[in-house]
Amino acid sequence: MELVTPEIGLVFWTTVSFLVLFFILAKFAWKPIMGAIDERERSIEDALLKAEAAKEEMARLTNENEVLLKQARAERDLILQEARKVKEQIVSEAKESAQKEGARQIELARIEISNQKAIALADVKNQVAALSLEIAEKVLRKQLEDSNRQDALVAELLKEVKL
Template identity: 75%
Template sequence: MEELFEGLLNDHLGFVFWAAVAFVLLLILLAKFAWKPIMAAISERERSIEDALLKAEAAKEEMARLTNENEQLLKQARAERDLILNEARKIKDQIVGEAKAQANAEGARMIEQARIEINSQKAVALADVKNQVASLSVEIAEKLLRKQLADQQAQDAMVADLLKEVSVK
């Protein structure tokens, strides 16, 4: 059994030895040919990840800046809108006020024109009435005078009375 054990051990030690030699050779080959490209690839990957993170951070800052700018522009646009609306209200109020003033002035002018027209018509009507009254008065006076002046004595008395009333100045 010792032989068997020694055979196994020798076979096993030989296997371990050759495995260790192969491993060391593999390490040397890997270190010489693969380690640098793998490390370069890992380093490049780290750099690209860092660049991506930096770009993401820059993009985030840019987005924050743009958001801030947009908010400022919105505030400015709202302020301008409010200013424009206030100016429009003022202009509207001014136009309405001017229209009211113009309407009041036009109404007053029309009322004055109507008053003048009424006074004119009234004057014409009064003149017409006076003419008619005068005409009627003349007719009545004429009829009365004809009746009274039918005789000569009445005519002489009337002329004498009129001469007394009229005084020479």
């Protein structure tokens, strides 16, 4: 039962030793411990403030990045639109040039065909004329073999000619 009911001497010495320990701790350990705790609290607050500032900076940078991304997309769209216009212009110019060149080639072919046709017609006319002369010569030779026929032909021609 001694443990349950302490004696006065034990309570006195326990209180004295506690007060001495408290005084020593208050004099030598309390201020450094409290200083360290205060320092730790300030460093945590500073870290939180820096984290908040970093968070705000990240939000600002994210917003700036989004703005820059929108600008880049707008510039890309503008460049693509200009490239499409240039492509369409080049294609239309190429088509127009090809059509002009095709028309020029067709016109040159028509001229060449008409020249070849004229040459061929002239050649046919020359051949027809030469053939006609040959036939006429042969016919006249046949008819003029006989002198009576010659006299009759001259007389007939003279009748046709009127002076």
